[in-house]
Amino acid sequence: MRKKIVAGNWKMNLDYNEGVSLFSEIVNMVKDERKGDQLAVICAPFIHLNSLAKLGGTDVAIGAQNIHNKESGAYTGEISAKMIKSVGVEYVILGHSERRQYQAESDELLAAKTKTALANDLKPIFCIGETLDERNNGSYYEVLKKQLVHGIFSLTEEDFRKVVIAYEPVWAIGTGLTASPEQAQDIHAFIRSEIEANYGFNVADDTTILYGGSCNPTNAASLFAQKDIDGGLIGGASLKSRDFTDIIKALNS
Ligand SMILES: O=C[C@H](O)COP(=O)(O)O
Numbered sequence: 609m610r611k612k613i614v615a616g617n618w619k620m621n622l623d624y625n626e627g628v629s630l631f632s633e634i635v636n637m638v639k640d641e642r643k644g645d646q647l648a649v650i651c652a653p654f655i656h657l658n659s660l661a662k663l664g665g666t667d668v669a670i671g672a673q674n675i676h677n678k679e680s681g682a683y684t685g686e687i688s689a690k691m692i693k694s695v696g697v698e699y700v701i702l703g704h705s706e707r708r709q710y711q712a713e714s715d716e717l718l719a720a721k722t723k724t725a726l727a728n729d730l731k732p733i734f735c736i737g738e739t740l741d742e743r744n745n746g747s748y749y750e751v752l753k754k755q756l757v758h759g760i761f762s763l764t765e766e767d768f769r770k771v772v773i774a775y776e777p778v779w780a781i782g783t784g785l786t787a788s789p790e791q792a793q794d795i796h797a798f799i800r801s802e803i804e805a806n807y808g809f810n811v812a813d814d815t816t817i818l819y820g821g822s823c824n825p826t827n828a829a830s831l832f833a834q835k836d837i838d839g840g841l842i843g844g845a846s847l848k849s850r851d852f853t854d855i856i857k858a859l860n861s
Contacts (some may be wrong), residue, residue: 610816612832613772613839614856615649615671615733616846617701617820618656627656631663633849639667641856646839648856650846651701651733654687661696671699671733674707677720679727689728700725701841703735703759705778715758722760726767733772733841734760735820736799740779752795753802761806768807772816773799774841780821782843789830789837792819796836825851828858 622630631650638648651671652660661670676686692700702721707713713721718734725732736755738748752775760771775795777787787795796817804812819831820841831837839859845851 609645610814610838612646612859613649613816613818614646614842614852614859615651615699615701615772615774615818615840616842616852617651617673617704618653618846619673619706619843620653621847622653622656624655624659627652628659628663630847630849631656631660631668634852635663635665635668637849637853638856641853641860643860646856646859648852649699649733651699654692657692657697658695664696669698670696671701672697672730673701673704675700675702675721675725675730677717677724679724689724689730693728693730698731699733699772700730701733701735701774703755705735705737705776705781709778715755718759719762722763722771723767726763726770731770731772732760733774733818735774735776735841737776737778737781737821743777743779748795749798752799756799756802765807765811768803769811769814772818774818774820775799776820776841782822784822786822786824786827786831787819789834792831793834793836796834800836823855825854825858828855829861832858832861 649669672692675689703718738751742748742751800812816838818839818841823840824845
């Protein structure tokens with residue numbers, strides 16, 4: 609059975625004290641709202657991870673927002689999978705469109721990062737999504753399929769089962785424009801059918817597929833009501849404890 613997850617992505621926000629304070633609020637609020645089979649995750653900047661992992665307990669898991677693809681070595685300024693694992697991190701976001709765009713991360717690099725994450729017992733939250741141009745010119749199914757095939761479809765079934773997929777249309781990220789529940793469901797069903805074609809029905813049925821892109825307390829329930837949407841990857845709204853908790857509540861409605 610697939611897990612329902614609401615993951616917050618703080619991106620490059622919050623200094624150390626602000627992060628610890630927001631996280632403590634979130635932990636307190638989430639423990640009253642989260643049902644047993646649901647999971648809350650906070651993906652924070654590197655400087656927060658060690659402290660948050662100690663505060664999170666069983667109610668909120670911790671994720672990073674990036675790792676290097678190599679295990680270790682002369683890569684000044686980089687952080688390895690083993691380093692974040694050693695402080696208690698469980699998840700790592702890979703393939704976010706902001707890194708694909710601003711750091712020019714290719715599908716091939718992301719495939720390597722995914723393998724490194726898995727080799728270090730981290731669960732990737734692997735993001736895919738189309739730009740507005742690709743949505744408008746109708747090439748989006750092809751674009752999404754390519755991101756899946758080159759990014760994660762060469763994984764063994766055992767490894768693939770540890771991956772969470774996040775569909776994040778680039779045109780909906782931080783714009784206030786959300787994919788309609790029908791648009792999002794259409795893509796989630798497409799992603800699940802591609803997984804089924806590659807790994808079979810049971811794997812597809814067990815894979816958690818999150819929606820991300822201007823998801824907020826007002827629109828979360830209608831998105832999460834769609835049969836192939838298993839939760840959300842939340843940017844802006846994860847920076848407010850009340851909003852993030854209300855989005856978790858929407859998993860129950
Ligand atoms: O990783 C999160 C997504 O990029 C969504 O961000 P947003 O909720 O601010 O649109």
